[in-house]
Amino acid sequence: MSTATDLNRPAAPPAFQEINSSRRFKNRLATILVGLTFVLALAPLVWLLITVIAKGFQYVLNADWWQKSLAGLTSRQFGGGVYHAIIGTLLQGLICAVIAVPIAILVAVYLVEYGKQSRLAKAVTFTVDILSGVPSIVAALFIYALCITTLGMPRSAFAVSLALVLLMIPVVVRTTEELLKIVPDELREAAYALGVPKWKTIVKIVIPTAMSGIITGISLAIARVMGETAPVLVLVGYTTFINYDPFGGSMASLPLLMTSERLTTNEVGEARVWGAAVTLILIITVFNLLGSLISRLTSLKTK
Amino acid sequence: MSDSDTVGRPGAPGLARGARGGAAPDTAPEAPISTPQGSGGTPAQPPKVITRPGDKIFKALTVGSGVFVVAMIALIGVFLLIQAIPSLADNQANFLFGRDWDADPEGGLAFGVLDLLLVTVFSSVFALIIAMPVSLGIALFLTQYAPRRLARPFAYLVDLLAAVPSIIYGLWGAYVLAPALAPVSTWLNENLGFIPLFATGTSNLAIGQTIFTAGIVLAVMLLPIITAISREVFDRTPPMQVEGALALGATKWEVVRTTVLPFGRAGYISASMLGLGRALGETIAVLIILSSTTSHFGFSLFDGGDTIASKIARAAQEFNDPRGAGAYIAAGLVLFVLTFVVNAFARSIIAGHKEYE
């Protein structure tokens, strides 16, 4: 009632209440600070990219860079290329994906289609969470302890791939799980009602429906593991020669090349390190773009 | 079919281990899972449901993969432990409290992990202290302040920070950022040197291979991690609450403070813990940035030294003697346990919050 009398007061001067100045000041300050943090985040990104490009881009413009290895070159000789390391990076990443992706998709299928709220499903979810937090150096040590000390395997690119599998599985499980969850139940029911067994429903209807997203997730995951350095440091030796055999001998990769050539403290070493950095960033970018391209090509069309 | 074959192989040993590993994964598949045909919900149901062989095989494959993953995490712990024990038995120093690291098997092992652990935790916490407020600001900016149309591309830019490999962060940190920070660290050291944090340390400030530099680089690496999760949580603030605050005449900041922040607090803290876990295990960036030292860690930002991860990576190419390697594996086990605890804690914070689903 009191408001009614207030309103009846003749001609209250301002139509709207003024916000008092301290509140307005706080609001403005908060807006500025929040905007600044964003700039603060972009600064290192821009700085870092400019650094890498400025220091390394000139070297990757040479065709030799992409076609030759560093075989036979001393640490004082310019020239050669990182073909051997590119091959290693791609090979290790792809072997890792070949092993990790099927396992990860099956785990996600288990979680979404079979496990639901069971105790095993909860344990799996927890494990995937923990696995995604396992440092790459620990994954590398584990594979070292398992394959090299216990099973007596030599250090090899394959061992690297196994360590990367541990890092890749949780990433792919997570994305696949989210994507399978948003496949409408109606599609599953439609398939069941046609007399399609559950496993075929999953393989032929549910997974294909989520496929474009899964492919994007996989290529992002590959891009990520290809930049990992700790596993290559522990599990495989560096070489300047081209090696296509993942099971035997040393094999270079871009991160390994960078850590090894970093110790060459002259202009030649610098060229190799920063050139490799540009190359690695380019490869990662290509995989990221490839992911979104494939997903765009295979995404569900309505027209 | 060839897919399932590749999966079957690694899955099989996993199954065997899982059964030994614990009761949970062993009993779970039967009891509470509703069978594909569903009616297995109650044991009282008399007729058995026919399941096709294809369904049985496929389900077994998925369950096997699940068990394999669970077994994996247990195997990591077990294998590291098995490999560490002989070296720990030979260790002439106190492993947990010793501050010197001598893993050269000639002349006897004497390795203590304490200094490595201190540097690991110290640099990670320093990174977290920088990254937390900045990430909070970014997450608020992206969810509350940025213009709707720009929010997504902006978020993409922040995510790009996560796509940069850590080795490139390391190179940038060591060769570009470190010298650039020299004036800042020199100023801090000269004016605030009486505080132990800024006391003269074991590393040359002009070159900048310090925990200070490493921590800042780590902080940059944490930004996208903490931001991504916080952003997701802030985005789920119930619009009702926001509108309620707006209707009371709250300013934007007041809306954020009274609705978004309280709602997202647990998610933000959890995200920060996940970030901490990431920082604790970061290897190559720290390895490249920090200068090695033989002196003890003095709790100064201007010390050099090694984290557990960087120490392992530094020695990795010389892991030829199993007992020497065992010492590093023991340190790796400490790191594994540490990150396990931090990650499990981070997950448990979110787990209690149904509203984040």
Place this chain on the structure above:
Amino acid sequence: MAKRIDVKDLNLFYGKFHAVDGVSLAVPPRNVTAFIGPSGCGKSTVLRSLNRMHEVIPGARAEGKVLLDGEDIYASTVDPVSVRRTIGMVFQRPNPFPTMSIRDNVVAGLKLAGERNGKKLDEVAEQALRGANLWAEVKDRLNRPGGGLSGGQQQRLCIARAIAVQPDVLLMDEPCSALDPISTLAIEDLIQELKKDFTIVIVTHNMQQAARVSDQTAFFNLAGVGQPGRLVELDDTERIFSNPTQKATEDYISGRFG
């Protein structure tokens, strides 16, 4: 082809919740039976139990008998997958497979069962699409995605998909509830034609629709608040709508509740 269904003392559960209590009814072949009743009365649940789709929901189970030409589809020797091949279903909202073309949607059931003969599949697709009154509209774009069709066309595509596996019975769960009136009319006409070949059971919210398309109508209702749903009355459609024996039926039909 068309077969009869006899339901004997069917009880349906979701976990501990008793959803439907003691339903017995008979559906003669080549005949349209409509299930009507207020929301939550269990009519859809009963429909889904007729081809063992009920148990797809975790924790859901059925007790009692559903006989298809005298054979119990819940017998322990019966594979639910083959039950669903014999008794097809069309859902509330059209749900074509988004990854497949129109043609592939229609023959999805056969293809996933292992039929590889392209020529035969083409024939089946045409036949089923003609049967669903959709052929003329889509024959020039069979390889386009099914998601590009209008809602009514999509629903007829789903009907084509269901009849392509040549079932004996067709179950329809409120097939028109997501459609506009013109598409609804098209589906209702289609039901009249399909009746020549199939036994049809349709759940509908719309009493006029039940009156238009069905030969017999079953009225379901809740026994009370929190009580399971049950079958109140089953009779010729004309009788149900003109002269029902139960008061609840009359109240519902005359719009006094529901």
